[in-house]
Amino acid sequence: xxxxxxxxQPNTVGGAxxxxxxxxRKIPVLVWIFLAVPAAIEAAWVxxxxxxxxxxxxxxxxxxxxxxxxxxxxxSDLFSDDIFRQALRNNVIWAIGFGLFSVAGGLGxxxxxxxxxxxxxxxxxxxxxxxxxxxxVTGLFWRLLYQPDGAVNTTLDGLGLGSWATQWLAxxxxxxxxxLVAAVWRQVGYVMVLYLAGLKGCDPTLDDAGAVxxxxxxxxxxxxxxxxxxxxxxxxxxxxxxxxxRTFDIVWTMTGGGPxxxxxxxxxxxxxxxxxxxxxxxxSAIAVVIFVIAIGFxxxxxxxxxxxxx
Amino acid sequence: MTTIHNISRxxxxxxxxxxxxxxxxxxxxxxxxxxxGTSATASLTLQSSLSDPDPKAAxxxxxxxxxxxxxxxxxxxxxxxxxQLPTYLNSSAxxxxxxxxxxxxxxxxxxxxxxxxxxxxxxxSGSLAxxxxxxxxxxxxxxxxxxxxxxxxxxxxxxxxKSMFKKWGVEVPTTWDEFLAVCKKISGQNVAPLTMGTxxxxxxxxxxxxxxxxxxxxxxxxxxxxxxxxxxxSPEVKNVMAEYNKLLxxxxxxxxxYSWQDAATPLMQGKAGMYLIGAFITSVAPADVLDDIDFxxxxxxxxxxxxxxxxxxxxxxxxxxxxxxxATKEFLSYLASATSQQTYIQTSKSSNLPxxxxxxxxxFTPLVQKGVEMLNKTDEITQFFNRDSSDALQTTADxxxxxxLDKPADVNAILGDWQKAAAKVFAxx
Numbered sequence: 001x002x003x004x005x006x007x008x009q010p011n012t013v014g015g016a017x018x019x020x021x022x023x024x025r026k027i028p029v030l031v032w033i034f035l036a037v038p039a040a041i042e043a044a045w046v047x048x049x050x051x052x053x054x055x056x057x058x059x060x061x062x063x064x065x066x067x068x069x070x071x072x073x074x075x076s077d078l079f080s081d082d083i084f085r086q087a088l089r090n091n092v093i094w095a096i097g098f099g100l101f102s103v104a105g106g107l108g109x110x111x112x113x114x115x116x117x118x119x120x121x122x123x124x125x126x127x128x129x130x131x132x133x134x135x136x137v138t139g140l141f142w143r144l145l146y147q148p149d150g151a152v153n154t155t156l157d158g159l160g161l162g163s164w165a166t167q168w169l170a171x172x173x174x175x176x177x178x179x180l181v182a183a184v185w186r187q188v189g190y191v192m193v194l195y196l197a198g199l200k201g202c203d204p205t206l207d208d209a210g211a212v213x214x215x216x217x218x219x220x221x222x223x224x225x226x227x228x229x230x231x232x233x234x235x236x237x238x239x240x241x242x243x244x245x246r247t248f249d250i251v252w253t254m255t256g257g258g259p260x261x262x263x264x265x266x267x268x269x270x271x272x273x274x275x276x277x278x279x280x281x282x283x284s285a286i287a288v289v290i291f292v293i294a295i296g297f298x299x300x301x302x303x304x305x306x307x308x309x310x
Numbered sequence: 311m312t313t314i315h316n317i318s319r320x321x322x323x324x325x326x327x328x329x330x331x332x333x334x335x336x337x338x339x340x341x342x343x344x345x346x347g348t349s350a351t352a353s354l355t356l357q358s359s360l361s362d363p364d365p366k367a368a369x370x371x372x373x374x375x376x377x378x379x380x381x382x383x384x385x386x387x388x389x390x391x392x393x394q395l396p397t398y399l400n401s402s403a404x405x406x407x408x409x410x411x412x413x414x415x416x417x418x419x420x421x422x423x424x425x426x427x428x429x430x431x432x433x434x435s436g437s438l439a440x441x442x443x444x445x446x447x448x449x450x451x452x453x454x455x456x457x458x459x460x461x462x463x464x465x466x467x468x469x470x471x472k473s474m475f476k477k478w479g480v481e482v483p484t485t486w487d488e489f490l491a492v493c494k495k496i497s498g499q500n501v502a503p504l505t506m507g508t509x510x511x512x513x514x515x516x517x518x519x520x521x522x523x524x525x526x527x528x529x530x531x532x533x534x535x536x537x538x539x540x541x542x543x544s545p546e547v548k549n550v551m552a553e554y555n556k557l558l559x560x561x562x563x564x565x566x567x568y569s570w571q572d573a574a575t576p577l578m579q580g581k582a583g584m585y586l587i588g589a590f591i592t593s594v595a596p597a598d599v600l601d602d603i604d605f606x607x608x609x610x611x612x613x614x615x616x617x618x619x620x621x622x623x624x625x626x627x628x629x630x631x632x633x634x635x636x637a638t639k640e641f642l643s644y645l646a647s648a649t650s651q652q653t654y655i656q657t658s659k660s661s662n663l664p665x666x667x668x669x670x671x672x673x674f675t676p677l678v679q680k681g682v683e684m685l686n687k688t689d690e691i692t693q694f695f696n697r698d699s700s701d702a703l704q705t706t707a708d709x710x711x712x713x714x715l716d717k718p719a720d721v722n723a724i725l726g727d728w729q730k731a732a733a734k735v736f737a738x739x
Contacts, residue, residue: 060738064396064422143510147572148564170509170566172716256510259566260713275393277702279738 050291057284067281074285084286087257087264090176091245091293094265097177098244101184103236106191111221113192114199124196128189135186139253142182143169146254169255172262179254179263186250187243191236198232199225234305241297245290266290353380354634354641356626357398357405359391368658369409372650379637392701399424404629406638407645412448412458412623413697414537419627420451425458426628426635428642432456437643440667444691448623459642460625461651462662464589465681466517466694467605474580474602482606486525486553489609493560496583502562505582507573508715512708514570516695517586518557519711520620522550525611529618529690536699538736542710542729543722551714551721553611558718566715588622589661589681603677607684616689622697623665702738706731 057074061067078084113124130138145151146168153165168178202225210220248267251257257264257272264272266286274283356373360366366385373383384405386394398404399419410416419425431438432446438459449458475482478496483489493503508515523532527546534540535547562582565573574594576582585591586608595603607619626645628638644650648668655662655669661678663685664671671682685691696704710728714721 062396062738063393064400064419064424146567148567167564167567256512258509258512258708258712259716260709272705275389276705277735277738278393278396279702282738 053284053287056281057288059281061280062278063280070281074282077282078285078289083261083264083269084266086261087266087269090264091266093176094180094247095241095244097180098183098187098247099240101180102187102191103240105184105188106236107195109188109192110195110199114196124192128193130186131189133186135183135249136253138182138186139179139250142178142185143254146178170259172259175255175259175263179251182254183247183250187240191240194232194236194239195229198229202228230308234301238301241301242294245294245297353382354407354632354637355382355384355405356641357391357408358383358385359388359409361385361387365658365660368654371657372645372654376641376644378640378644379634381641399629399631402631404631406632406634407626407628407642409624409626411693411697412460412625413693414699415697416458416627417451418700420453420455420457424630425451426630426632426638427455427457428459428628428639429456431459431639431643438646441665442667445623445665448691448693449625458625458627459646460623460665461646462625462655462660462664463621463623463685464660464662465685466521466586466588466620467607467681467684468584468586469577469591469603469605470584471577471580471599471602472604474583477580478583483609484606486609486611490556493557493583497560501581501583502564502576503560503583504557505562505573505576505585506565507568507570508565508712509567509569509572511570512712513696513704514573514587515711515715516704516707517620518554519550519707520692520695521586521608522553522611523547524618524620524690524692525608525615526550526553528612528615529692532618532692533698536695536703538732542732543725547725548721551725554714555718555721558715561715566712588620589678592661592677593659605677605680617687618690618692619685619688620694621663621685621688621691622694624662625665700735702735703732706735
């Protein structure tokens with residue numbers, strides 16, 4: 001029914017109305033319905049709980065009884081909370097370390113393995129393999145490696161570096177970095193695959209022409225290949241930022257935020273406040289902070305991409 | 311037919327409420343109970359946190375052989391169970407019966423009116439009449455009503471291997487000084503005297519804290535401390551930490567990377583001497599070592615204090631909003647009966663002790679019988695740090711005690727921080 005109506009419309013409109021208006025009029029009702037259903041689901045299951053989380057962050061609630069409205073006390077408490085500040089610091093360390101090492105490592109591996117040699121596929125699969133495991137499994141696996149008598153310390157001993165051996169996950173100075181290594185180990189393969197795909201899209205003749213003109217491999221990489229990877233860079237940037245902000249499982253399985261909160265991230269602290277201590281209002285305030293940070297990154301990213309496209 | 315329609319419409323509304331749920335949490339729970347609770351009058355729902363394979367199978371078998379009322383058993387992993395417990399009890403169609411611990415959490419819920427009054431089960435004609443007075447007082451809320459049905463408990467002790475003690479030439483110590491001397495002698499043979507898995511299970515460190523507080527300050531002080539009536543930076547607690555400090559040179563430092571299970575391995579292999587832990591340690595003991603394992607009570611420090619032991623008690627409570635209180639109470643009586651307890655303890659392969667005096671314990675292992683005997687001779691029973699306070703307070707203890715293990719010299723600063731964190735927990739409760 002709606003289709004016949006729409007088909008008749010262009011004739012009745014006539015003249016030369018603005019292009020945009022004609023497009024909106026052309027959209028059949030059925031399409032609006034199809035759009036409305038997911039929009040309603042999204043609103044009910046994503047936006048509504050998210051809005052509630054904002055409301056909850058101004059309340060004191062332990063899951064039972066009526067929540068008590070306390071204004072912005074949760075937020076003012078947050079900034080005098082040493083554990084929260086430690087978690088925020090760790091999140092910065094994490095974002096920088098995770099971003100830097102996984103991108104540098106992934107790019108390096110992609111360039112190294114972007115050649116047709118015998119067995120190169122085997123290397124690529126081997127490096128991508130960790131991505132197949134869930135973060136929880138990765139965490140358990142690395143926890144074994146980091147045990148006091150585990151592979152890491154045994155290897156250090158074998159190399160004559162026995163004095164470097166420590167209880168990686170139980171030492172507050174090393175715990176967060178030890179977990180970071182495990183997370184990067186997993187992420188590198190993913191970034192490598194993204195860059196490999198990007199490198200396949202580069203025009204090899206440009207590189208050859210540069211070589212003929214006497215450009216060094218280093219110059220060719222930075223001046224010829226990198227500019228062509230701009231699109232992939234944006235994807236990698238977005239993926240890495242999002243992955244680093246939502247990090248939870250690997251820290252939770254490896255250290256649980258310990259020892260004594262030294263490897264706490266905002267996400268693990270939020271989980272602990274919400275589901276162990278049942279401070280749901282306080283935990284929601286932490287969630288709002290995570291949201292603000294994430295939206296900050298995403299907005300900058302969107303603004304930058306839209307500028308580049310213009 | 312009409313009733314069925316009514317109910318399904320109610321469930322439909324609950325589903326809608328779940329979608330528009332006031333929070334993520336309540337969303338989960340409303341939908342959870344919508345699937346769990348079927349017709350309220352015709353059947354019961356038991357919400358269980360026993361998700362380990364053996365206890366789960368044992369409870370399933372018990373529920374299956376209960377014929378008076380159909381019972382639906384919902385097993386939820388303990389972490390989510392703990393987080394959702396207030397919401398379970400608070401929802402419009404709560405589970406009728408729930409597994410949980412005796413102690414402060416249950417009393418807290420009772421004071422909010424969430425729990426069914428089970429006093430008639432404890433009355434002289436009730437099914438729990440013969441349970442010990444200690445268990446009764448443990449199951450009693452602030453208003454004097456009983457709200458809990460204890461079905462099993464376990465003891466804590468210093469576990470060791472008999473053959474290893476013989477090999478090292480040490481005897482079971484009975485006084486605190488003897489205990490420290492044993493530690494010293496064992497450490498002289500290149501064996502870690504004490505193992506303690508405080509890595510992923512930091513709460514293990516609270517075991518020694520609880521016991522030393524019980525031995526130095528007594529059970530009354532310990533309960534007050536955990537209820538927020540005493541300070542963690544008080545001189546009494548400093549005395550406790552002074553005794554704790556004497557143990558630190560003997561604690562295997564590798565335990566800081568271990569879980570409680572991992573830390574049991576050196577004990578089983580004879581590479582560590584002793585382990586203060588709950589009787590559940592037998593569940594990780596290899597079959598050939600099991601008979602070699604024995605325990606002794608934590609030695610007395612101040613003989614003037616009444617002897618106290620930790621005996622965490624598990625069991626059930628019921629929701630005040632259950633649609634069928636009579637059937638729920640009958641079901642709880644069944645779960646607490648001597649035969650049910652015996653079946654449960656045997657099929658779940660645990661070292662738990664029965665709470666019913668009618669259970670025939672002669673068939674239990676000598677170790678379990680020794681545990682029963684120790685608890686029978688005890689003046690005061692406490693639960694464990696988190697059960698006597700709250701899981702929120704437990705996280706403050708985990709932080710303070712693991713830090714203390716690393717930096718014992720900072721004890722005063724650590725206790726000060728602990729008191730601040732604890733005050734925050736009590737303020738938010």
